[in-house]
Amino acid sequence: MTIGVKKVSLQRSMRDQIFLPAILEGLLTSARHFFKNTMTKGMGDVDTIRYGEPDVDPKTYYPARYRGVHRLMHREDGSVRCVACMCCSTVCPAKCIHIVAEDRRDDAEKAPASFVIDELKCVVCGLCVEACPCDAIRMDSAQHMTPTEERAEAVLGKIELMSRGSRSVAVQGGHGADYRATEPAADPRFPTAR
Amino acid sequence: MTSSDPPAPSRPRSATIIMQPEPPPPPAAARAATATTVKLPDNKPAPAPAAPNLPATPEPGGATVKLVIDGESLEVRKGTNVLEAAKLLGKDICHFCYHPGLSIAASCRQCLVEIEKNPKLQPSCQQIVAEGMVVHTESPAVLESRRALLEFTLKNHPIDCPICDKAGECTLQRHYMNHDHQLTRVDVPKIRKPKHKDIGREIVLDAERCILCSRCIRFCEEIPGTGELGMTFRGDHEILDVAPGHPLDNAYSMNVVDICPVGALTAKDFRFAIRAWELRSTPSTCTGCATGCAIEIHHKHEEAFRLVPRHDPDVNGHWMCDEGRHTYKTTDPAKRVRYARVDGEEVSLGHAIATAARRLRARGKKVAAVFSGTATYEANAALADLAGLLGAERFVVGRAAGKTDALLRDADKNPNIRGAITAAGNARHEGELALELAGRAYDAVLFVDGTFELSEVVRKTVESITSVVLADRVTPLVEACTIVLPTTSWAETLGTMINRQGRLRVLQPAWRAEADRREPADLIREVALAMGERDLGSSRDRTRAIAELHDHAELRRLTADPVAARPTLLRFSHSRG
Numbered sequence: 001m002t003i004g005v006k007k008v009s010l011q012r013s014m015r016d017q018i019f020l021p022a023i024l025e026g027l028l029t030s031a032r033h034f035f036k037n038t039m040t041k042g043m044g045d046v047d048t049i050r051y052g053e054p055d056v057d058p059k060t061y062y063p064a065r066y067r068g069v070h071r072l073m074h075r076e077d078g079s080v081r082c083v084a085c086m087c088c089s090t091v092c093p094a095k096c097i098h099i100v101a102e103d104r105r106d107d108a109e110k111a112p113a114s115f116v117i118d119e120l121k122c123v124v125c126g127l128c129v130e131a132c133p134c135d136a137i138r139m140d141s142a143q144h145m146t147p148t149e150e151r152a153e154a155v156l157g158k159i160e161l162m163s164r165g166s167r168s169v170a171v172q173g174g175h176g177a178d179y180r181a182t183e184p185a186a187d188p189r190f191p192t193a194r
Numbered sequence: 195m196t197s198s199d200p201p202a203p204s205r206p207r208s209a210t211i212i213m214q215p216e217p218p219p220p221p222a223a224a225r226a227a228t229a230t231t232v233k234l235p236d237n238k239p240a241p242a243p244a245a246p247n248l249p250a251t252p253e254p255g256g257a258t259v260k261l262v263i264d265g266e267s268l269e270v271r272k273g274t275n276v277l278e279a280a281k282l283l284g285k286d287i288c289h290f291c292y293h294p295g296l297s298i299a300a301s302c303r304q305c306l307v308e309i310e311k312n313p314k315l316q317p318s319c320q321q322i323v324a325e326g327m328v329v330h331t332e333s334p335a336v337l338e339s340r341r342a343l344l345e346f347t348l349k350n351h352p353i354d355c356p357i358c359d360k361a362g363e364c365t366l367q368r369h370y371m372n373h374d375h376q377l378t379r380v381d382v383p384k385i386r387k388p389k390h391k392d393i394g395r396e397i398v399l400d401a402e403r404c405i406l407c408s409r410c411i412r413f414c415e416e417i418p419g420t421g422e423l424g425m426t427f428r429g430d431h432e433i434l435d436v437a438p439g440h441p442l443d444n445a446y447s448m449n450v451v452d453i454c455p456v457g458a459l460t461a462k463d464f465r466f467a468i469r470a471w472e473l474r475s476t477p478s479t480c481t482g483c484a485t486g487c488a489i490e491i492h493h494k495h496e497e498a499f500r501l502v503p504r505h506d507p508d509v510n511g512h513w514m515c516d517e518g519r520h521t522y523k524t525t526d527p528a529k530r531v532r533y534a535r536v537d538g539e540e541v542s543l544g545h546a547i548a549t550a551a552r553r554l555r556a557r558g559k560k561v562a563a564v565f566s567g568t569a570t571y572e573a574n575a576a577l578a579d580l581a582g583l584l585g586a587e588r589f590v591v592g593r594a595a596g597k598t599d600a601l602l603r604d605a606d607k608n609p610n611i612r613g614a615i616t617a618a619g620n621a622r623h624e625g626e627l628a629l630e631l632a633g634r635a636y637d638a639v640l641f642v643d644g645t646f647e648l649s650e651v652v653r654k655t656v657e658s659i660t661s662v663v664l665a666d667r668v669t670p671l672v673e674a675c676t677i678v679l680p681t682t683s684w685a686e687t688l689g690t691m692i693n694r695q696g697r698l699r700v701l702q703p704a705w706r707a708e709a710d711r712r713e714p715a716d717l718i719r720e721v722a723l724a725m726g727e728r729d730l731g732s733s734r735d736r737t738r739a740i741a742e743l744h745d746h747a748e749l750r751r752l753t754a755d756p757v758a759a760r761p762t763l764l765r766f767s768h769s770r771g
């Protein structure tokens with residue numbers, strides 16, 4: 001399974017205990033980067049990202065796995081993909097996700113009536129994305145949370161989170177046969193809609 | 195239902211309770227000579243359905259059997275099964291279809307164990323212990339059969355845990371994590387069955403999640419005896435269903451939600467309300483009727499979400515009724531009385547207590563003290579003391595009678611009418627109270643809770659005289675009274691009640707009452723102190739006295755140590771079902 005245990009040795013060698021070699025090494029690294037990035041031609045490997053300037057496409061400036069503002073993904077019919085399982089709100093260390101579930105009254109059964117993330121409390125750890133069993137919440141929006149005048153503006157609701165979302169085609173249960181690929185039995189004694 | 199083990203008629207500790215540590219002296223002058231005294235109802239026999247499966251703990255003096263389980267020898271009651279015997283050693287043999295309160299079907303084969311000198315694995319739920327039996331519950335063959343059977347059970351299971359109300363307390367989830375824990379090898383589409391089918395007043399069926407253990411079928415046949423559920427079709431296509439036109443609507447139908455090991459049967463009332471792992475559980479007593487079933491309150495913060503039965507062989511067995519499950523709604527946060535009111539204005543608690551004391555105490559006032567079958571014994575006993583000080587006339591009121599049957603539900607919908615009558619002493623009936631209030635016979639009236647039902651005439655009287663009510667939620671009576679003191683509800687109180695059998699039932703606080711809400715007996719004590727009377731003792735003191743009087747270890751622990759009453763997070767407790 002995906003969970004493993006990594007054992008870290010806490011034994012320190014003599015060299016670690018004197019500290020001096022490590023400090024000197026660190027200073028040397030800093031000095032090397034300092035000279036490389038300021039004195040060399042082409043300014044080394046530091047990019048100065050000109051956030052907010054109109055000619056800048058943020059997507060090209062964010063690393064591929066940058067954790068940006070949350071977004072909620074869509075189903076094929078454009079409705080919210082989240083099923084209000086509360087895994088993300090349970091795992092969230094900042095306790096900043098608040099979900100109220102409702103009955104969708106169709107075969108997908110459950111959906112969030114409201115889905116609120118307080119981006120000011122969020123510590124951008126990405127655990128909510130890891131926890132989600134439905135690929136419903138993502139942080140790959142390639143946008144960082146912009147400053148707001150009012151606190152309330154940083155508390156994002158379902159509509160706003162979905163506005164950044166797109167269609168997800170992930171299959172529940174991962175690889176293997178999609179049991180939903182078959183239609184429910186056509187027997188009239190098995191009503192599926194209420 | 196086979197009743198092989200009739201409940202013991204009386205246990206010395208809890209039966210026939212005389213709950214009066216110090217009876218208040220009856221104020222003879224205040225008592226009308228014609229007063230009709232409310233009669234104490236007769237003790238009713240314990241109606242709890244006896245479990246068909248004997249627990250393994252040996253009875254004193256009963257026949258026992260010696261056997262060896264996983265190298266440990268133990269002595270168990272004769273006639274018990276291997277699964278129950280292993281429980282004594284703290285071994286929970288993985289099982290689905292066995293339930294201690296139902297007959298044995300041995301259909302799921304999840305509980306197979308190895309018994310020496312037996313060529314095949316045996317279902318431990320059905321295998322009765324025998325002298326000298328040597329059982330292995332963790333041999334390689336057993337582990338392999340467990341894992342293989344789980345894989346088989348999961349073959350058609352939809353695994354929609356994200357939308358399943360059982361997730362977090364699901365037996366299938368627990369067994370998978372403990373015994374299987376491997377990726378699926380199924381590469382053919384699963385069999386589709388009806389999802390979210392409305393099969394009755396309280397229940398939604400998801401036939402795909404059903405693992406065909408037949409617990410619910412046996413429950414309906416054996417406990418309420420209605421038999422609505424049954425299996426149709428065979429093999430892969432076998433589904434649980436009700437017959438057309440015969441919905442699952444017996445008075446105990448919600449028990450199937452608890453006993454279903456998976457989320458196939460879920461309660462409409464709890465549907466999507468909250469995830470199980472967010473809930474905390476506090477043991478308490480149902481206040482829906484005089485039976486006083488042992489329950490757990492499942493709550494988050496200061497809100498209750500459901501009530502589930504707790505096993506009590508002397509009172510309710512494993513079950514409770516649907517009506518009782520809905521009584522958590524009486525703790526609705528939207529209806530709570532949070533602050534004191536005097537003449538319709540919100541005031542501080544101290545001011546309200548002082549006003550109540552002054553107005554009740556005014557010279558020459560005729561006061562009526564109204565005891566209630568829905569308040570705790572402590573509250574009623576405190577009121578009895580205050581009534582003695584005031585020379586008040588005593589009445590006992592309660593909820594109207596309701597539906598009853600031979601199983602658990604009692605027609606008397608008051609959880610503590612016996613306690614109220616015992617505490618009140620020589621009290622009169624609510625009909626007389628209504629008549630006398632309509633005739634304006636009193637200058638002041640003091641209600642111990644908001645249960646009393648008002649007629650139009652009585653409401654006018656209550657509005658015009660000094661009327662004090664100790665209320666946890668808004669009722670018509672509370673709206674009419676001139677002084678309202680906010681009390682804790684039954685889910686916030688440590689207190690006792692006496693059920694129809696005369697047994698002591700314990701209420702435990704599930705959460706700390708917010709705002710100005712105090713335990714009713716403490717408020718009455720404050721009122722007496724404000725009158726300049728003696729200290730009547732706190733609610734906790736009264737509970738402690740009862741614990742000592744009945745030598746009730748659990749109650750003594752709760753009164754001594756407030757931490758003992760702290761609820762458990764369901765996330766860390768066992769799965770249910």
Ligand code: SF4
Pocket residue numbers: 088091092093094095096097117121122123124125126127128129
């Ligand atoms: S990124 Fe971390 S802190 Fe932010 S919402 Fe997700 S889980 Fe919570």
Ligand code: SF4
Pocket residue numbers: 081082083084085086087088089099128131132133134135136137356
């Ligand atoms: S974990 Fe995913 S599906 Fe579950 S509530 Fe969060 S966003 Fe919705």
Ligand code: SF4
Pocket residue numbers: 351352353354355356358359360361362364365366367403455456457458
């Ligand atoms: S019954 Fe259990 S395993 Fe099945 S979907 Fe529900 S929680 Fe998951």
Ligand code: SF4
Pocket residue numbers: 403404405406407408409410411434453454455456458459
């Ligand atoms: S619905 Fe639940 S209790 Fe009934 S047979 Fe299926 S799994 Fe068992």
Ligand code: FES
Pocket residue numbers: 289290291292299300301302303304305306317318319320
């Ligand atoms: S529990 Fe023993 S066979 Fe099902």
